[in-house]
Amino acid sequence: MKQILQSFKTGKTELAELPTPVVKKGEVLIQTTRSLVSLGTERMLVEFGKANLITKARQQPDKVKMVLDKIKAEGLMPTLETVFNKLEQPLPLGYCNVGKVIEVGEGVIDFKIGDRVASNGQHAEFVCIPQNLVAHIPENVSDEEAVFTVIGSIGLQGIRLVNPTFGETVVVIGLGLIGLLTAQMLVANGCKVIGYDLDDTKINLAKEKGILAFNPSKGNDPVKYVVNQTNGVGADAVIITASAKSNAIISDAANMSRKRGRIVLVGVVGLNISRAEFYERELSFQVSCSYGPGRYDDDYEQKGRDYPLAFVRWTEKRNFETVLNAIASQKIQVQDLITEIVDLENYQQIYGDIGSSKSIASILKYKEDNKPDHSIIVDDKKLAVSTGNIAIIGAGNFTKMTMLPALKNTDAHLKYIVSSGGVNGTALAQKHGIAKSSTDYNEVLKDEKLDLVMITTRHNLHASMVIEALQHNKHVFVEKPLSLNLEELSTIETAYEKSKGSLMVGFNRRFSPHIEKMKDLLGSSQMNIIATMNAGSIPSNVWVHDMVVGGGRIIGEACHYMDLIVFLTGSRIKAVCMNAMDVNPKENTDNASILVKLENGSTGVINYFSNGAKSYSKERLEVYSQDRTLVMDNFIKTTGYGFKGFSKLKTKLDKGHKNQFGRLVSSANSGKGISLIPYEELINVTKASFAAIESLKSNSWVEV
Template sequence: MKQVVQNYRSGELTLLDVPVPGCKPGGVLVRTGYSLISTGTELMKVSEAGMSMLGKARSRPDQVAKVVQSVASNGVPATYRKVMGKLDSYTPLGYSLCGVVEQVGAGIEDVAVGDLVACAGNEHALHAELNWVPKNLYAPVPDGLAPRHAAFGTVGSIALQGVRRGEPQLGEVALVIGLGLIGQLVVQLLTASGVRVVGADPDPERCELAAGLGAVACGDPASAAVETAVAELTDGHGVDQVYLAAGGGSNQPVELAARLSRDRGRVVDIGKCRLDLPWNAYYEKELDVRFSRSYGPGRYDPEYELEGRDYPIGYVRWTERRNLACFLDLLARGRVDVEPLVSHVAAFDEAVETYQRLKDGGLKAVAVLFRYPERAVEPEAVAVPAVRRDATAPTRARAVDTPVRLAFVGAGNYATSMLLPHLATRDGVRLSTVVTTTALSAANAQRKFGFADATTDLDSVLGDPAIDAVFVVTRHSSHADLTAKALLAGKSVFVEKPLALTEEELAVVLDAVEKSGNDRLQVGFNRRFAPLLQEARKRFGTRTGPASVRYLVNAGRLDHGSWYLQQGTEGSRFAGEGGHFVDTVSWLLDADPVSVYAAAPSGNEDLQIVLRYPDGSTATLSYVTSGAAGFPKETLDLVADGKVLQLDDFVRASVYDGRGKRWVSSRLPRARDKGQSAELAAFVRAVRSGGPMPTPLESLVTTTAATLAVQAGLAGGAPVTLARPR
């Protein structure tokens, strides 16, 4: 299928062929009929992509701050790869469309195949021929409403939520500053609410359009016409509400809002305009400044948007989905008219040319629609059934000159910045297929790393006998299930941590090993492969007595909205990451833990974990989120036999022996090497030779069980003994 994408680094816009998205549970697959270009939001994104690197940095200071923090934690080269990987990727455009339901996922009962729906979301209602849309981001289109009008649903919801934040009442007077697409809709919604509206915009054509849609008066904000109209309509008191629907870098809208508001008036920011509030003007009138967050309550909440968990109507009357349905109802009943706003309708095949005309000013428009073919590319063929190897057959070594063929399930940030760069340039490796649920991610990975094929069909990959190994680099909640499927299909498997989030999930993996006889499994516990740590362990030498280990992990705070915070589905943060540190200690001590004790200080998420080992060694693991951002992430001390090994965040290591000698590594000149490259090399060698996996299965299982035992230890307040899983 085709999708409009943009390379944020180069600014290139293109109509890309990408795999058809899969129809996951909790949503529907929609074939797009019309999608709407947001001439404000999308053109701002397109313009930013055309800026220099300095211009991009100036326009997104929040992202610059994240880059600085990443440099402190991960070093310049790793951060550079991560940033450039994001910049040099295709990103989607679009967030408002109307289309026909083509497939219905499990758990969906309110729509059926063939139903017309309006869809929302900058990850789900894209300019693409097919989109997978979760339940709370679509709404059925009322009978009689034209699909091209229903495509305005998302933008209409943004305007509707802004009006709700202003709390208009019958007989009030409102000022709408900025008469672009959102402003024109706000004018109509206010008029339908019994509010008299004054519009302000420097474009006379937009002023004329707003007047035709219900505004009492309109004019250039720099002229006296707007102030005169406000004075006449309010007897000189000022407007009750001001809606900021303008963009750009001028502070004029904010100043005009203060000048024309009544005492204790309401100012609602809907657009993305400059907000240098003139303190005296806002203070003297005690103005109520409010922000309108996109489509309404539920926006940016992954449990609402992705998992379909609705808010009770008694507590949250108007959610994203209810706003969408309400706006569609207003359209169907003729209370809002979007047809006068349609400046241009372009065939989807002309998408790139249309954006260019908008950007260059050759096409002046309030709203532009893409019209899609009635039938686009047919869905991909039904998957080939998985081919399972004989469970009793030994693993065969490959010929030295035959490449090891790899498939990736998942192509997110970690896969594309920390794994694939090492594999794409490795001799004797062929990147065969990348599988993602989002079609564009697969296409990006295929383009950047040279995969032979990209798809959203996992079964076809598992059933392909030509593929030797499968990398599972998806969200944590899917690791165990995908690993089990790949093992049952006879593949060697590299799964990123964690292997499992529950004991039940771990049992699923072990059952797959038992049923298939296939134990060709490696988990991405890469730190034991780090060259610096390997050298320090060698310098420390053989240990004879019990050891004491202290491992401080300064994990730091997560950004709001991070999927790591979705503990209901993705497990706790430690369950997802903690296996790294347990595995590192176990490798240093050359043993697996026998018990786990965990405690957490009251009021925060910091964890103190004590691991005990068969020979009496102990390891104290402090996993903290409340530390200073500038402090190193990982520091480790191992003490035994009169010797001390120290590791400083994979930048420097040292060993002090009992004879007063000291070995100190040279500071790494480039970056922290946490062992990803060496681990991948070891995995590829094992697949090629048929030899043992780099880390014994027993160790992987025990590390996972120890990580899971932390939660049980917190709940019980006592040490948890580790019994070997069956």
Template sequence: MRQLQQDFSSGELQLAEIPQPRTSSNGVLVDTRYSLVSAGTERAMIELANKTLLGKAKERPDLAKQVINKARNDGLRSTYHSVRSRLDKPLPLGYSCSGRVIDVGDDVTEFSEGDLVACGGAEYATHAEVNHVPENLCVSVPDGVSPRDAAFTTIGAIALQGVRRLEPTPGERIAVIGLGLVGQLAAKLLSAYGHPVLGIDIDESKVAAVDELEASAVIEQDNVEYIAESFGDEGGVDGVIIAAATDSDEPVELAGKICRERGRVSVVGDVGMDIPRSEYYEKELDFRLSRSYGPGRYDRSYEEKGLDYPIGQVRWTENRNMAEFLRLVGDGRIDLEGLVSHTYSFGEALDAYDFILNGGDYTGVVLEYERQPERENGRLDLESVPKRSVSNEISVGVIGAGTFATGTLLPAISSVDDLSIAAVATATGGSARAVGEKYDVDFVTTDYEEIVRDDGIDLVVVATRHDLHAEIAVSALEAGKDVHVEKPPALDREELSALVEAERSADGRLMVGYNRRFSDPAREIADELAGRETPFMAQYRINAGSVPLDHWTLDPEEGGGRIVGEVCHFVDLIQYFAESSPSRVYACGPAVPEDSPTRQNVQATVELEDGSTGVITYTTLGDDSDDKEHVEVFHGERSTTIRDFKTGRLGLNQAKGFESEFREFASAIQNGQSAPIGLEEIVQTSLTTFAIRESLTESEVVELSPMSFPGTSIEGRGFD
């Protein structure tokens, strides 16, 4: 299948052949019939991508500051790879489409195969022949509404949310500033609800194009303030919707001038917002921002997990706004015929964008798709240049290609001569092709089982979200593969038990991405500690920084929380230094933020069987610009420090051991040896991390029982 993508590094647009997305449990697969080009939003994205790196930095100084802080903390090399991976990730365009459902997730109840639906959402309702869309971002199309008109639904919901934020009451007279696509839809919606509308734009042709206007004014030609005062009952209009797109503050200033006292202003468009205080203060105006299509937008629980808001608490969600817009279209109260200025076949999509970017005269540009003859599988074979012949070369299949995988893991794997990346699997397929071409792989897929089943794959690297780590690792081990799974290997004891059983009965090896023990600074400390005769004390401080409360890592089911997902790293390093198993833990820490789905701040004391102790301080309360990781080890009247694993005379490089861990694992595979990290250590690290979580919750010391391996099940905090 094809998808319209933009290279964010160069700005180039292309119709890319990518694997068909996989259906999630709460999503549907849609055979696209029409998609609408949101010219304003998409043009801004394209223009940003066409800027130089300096231009991008000037446009987004917030991101430039993040890059500077990352370079200070992680070193130039790590930062370069991270930034490069983000720039290399192709950006799918479009967020409003319609089509027929061709596959339904197990948890979806509202749709069946064959249903005509309207879809919304960036990276979901894209310009692509097939889209995977979560249930809450789809609505059924009423009888009598064409697939072409249904493609307007998301943009219509944006305009409708702007109307709702204005809260017009019956009989109120409303002005709309900016009569592009969103502005015209806002005017049609207001008219459909019985409100007289004054349309205002700088372009005379756009003003003339809207039939629903009771009055109109052209900026710089007409006396807009006089017309607005005459149009309003007394002293101006009751409310203003700003749908313009400009850096200028003039729309906000004009809205203040034409509003009556105690009127309201709803801002939908991306405009300057330097509000003239005197005008707004003297009239006591309400200034309101409208966010996208409505409540639920940017909420992962709503959009990705399908958790709806109770209608008694949130009457109009983004999904209900989409449905209401379609109802008005179906009832004939909104006519979209005049809004379609250009229709292109999907194969002509690049011509459509050339027309838009070169200043063509347009309103609504739609792309029309041919019906897909049958559902494809999720695999796409790529043409490849002849590979170099290397004795005992290990063929690698990578499952998951997010920011960490593309910025860190894939560069590390490709740097090892004995490893050859042969396949990449991603959830949606949008970035799969770009990653596959960069690393010259044989095929890309959205079905990870394609990699697990492929006889040509020797090593499977699992870098998905945490809830899939154990499931995929077990599947790959059972298929006879060697497996490298990123931390954490499991989210609970049940998953850990299944992973252990699979590893112990499989021909392949299990390796977990506890990379810090393979770094040069950690190896130097381990060498110093090797001949010690007394226990050591270690202090490991992690200045983790905050993440949004709806971030997937905080979700107890998907990410497991930051303690299970990240603290395991630091438990492993202390265990590596001691060459001894943890025996007891005690953890405490403030429960902040209070509404976090899982605890984020912890100080854990880990006692080891040899008498050594390690204190892990993991906090989100520090300054992001400070060192992220600081390790101190005290023993034998000596102390050693690691500061962010920096290396080099000026500390400009960072060595966290990623290349070394893959190099050593490859050597173990080729030489028939055990994995560089033993299974018992992997299990002890997970059990210790679970104990830290338990101690933090129960406010008590947790004892860890000695480990033995006569059986294959996990009992309590240790094995039978």
């Protein structure tokens, strides 16, 4: 399928060939007929992409601080590599989509094949959208009209926050597409609407729709005009839909407001607010978030959990439906807002001069006879290899920034990369010479010439994908964790026993030259180990904290050090006890100390903390044994005390990824499987991570 993408690095906009996404649970697959170009938002993204690095940095000072902290902790070159990799990631454009449902995912009951729908889908021939972001189109609303649904909902959410009453005067600053739709809805709500903009074409359109519109560059002072039109009272409310860097707009909005007026920001403007202007009038100010309640809430958007109507009357989906009904009843008229309708293949008519475009609404038109294809050939020269073929499942940050760079100088035969949407996977396939980009994991497994499957998806998919790959007799590498619970692990064990394939978990740290040196120096002996992970805080709404999706950070990441302790001691874990800093610990924590007993009498302490300084070393390991001590600092420096002939090892940051993947590929190509870590240790460490969570809940030692 074809989709419009934009580069953050260069600002280039292209029509890319991508695999069609596979419909998932709770989603519908839509074949697009029309999509609307949001000129304001997309112009901003294109201009940001075209800016140089210094300008980009000035626009994102918070990101600059993160980069500086990373340089202090990990060094300059790894940080620069991360930054440039991030900039290379393509950005799908668009969020106003109309089309027909061609496939319905499990659990979807509101939609059927053939339904015409509006959604926040991108500029792509096929889009896969969660059901709470899709709305039915009334029969008397055309596709060209319905494509205004989502952008209209942005304005509607601003209106709901203003909460206007019949007869109030509301000012709309900026009469672009969102501003014109907002003003129309306010008129339909019984408000006196004043609007202004610098474009006379938009002013004339607004006047035709019953709005008191003017161009401030033609002699009218905005504040004086509004005060005069309200008999000296001032506006009851102001909705700012403009996009400008100036602080003058927020100042004007304050000065034109009545006592205790309301100001809502929908657009993007300078926010250097004068306390005096807001203080004297006791003004309220609020920023509107996209198209309504539910936005950016994974429970609502991705998991389909609707808010009860009695408590949240207007969600983003119900806002979609409201806008569509208003178009159907002609309370909102959008046909005269359409500047141009362009075939998708001619997209450069819109994007070529988007920076200077005077268009109000530009619509892309799609062919309706295309068929979905979940796999595309990116590099046909790489298809000739008959053995040692690899499929990478997942195209996230780990694959992009760690795995693929580590595989670069190996003999890896990369035949497939599978990603959920196809965008990131295809970009990585093009950069790293991968033969095919796909969105269908099960179809890839059916390839009899595929030998090794490497899984780097979100944690909740690991177990099921490992099981399916083993059932197809593939060799399987999976990034940690292996599974999220004992039931999944038991099923994996059953599949492993019946499979001709082999299994490896991405416990890369044991392959670091620092850890291998420590192992060589320590030999076989009892020891005490203290491991500290200065993991850094991650917002609570990020998926890794979700026990169903991510399994929490103990199962998902602290398992690395459980594996290191097993490796260094040469013994399996027999019991675990975990204590958390949380006042009321239940099962999820990222501030905890884990005590570990080993079968050979060794002991370990794993301190997993998220409340430390990011500028401090991220990882530290101390080992005490036979009057000797080893201290490893962040996989850069290892210092020995009491060892004859060894005092220090210093390298660039090396967590063992290159060594791990190099050995993995060599082993797979030799036909010997990929069991670089004993299977029993993989199972033991996974069970130990579950035991840590159980210990937290039971407040006791738990046997593994």
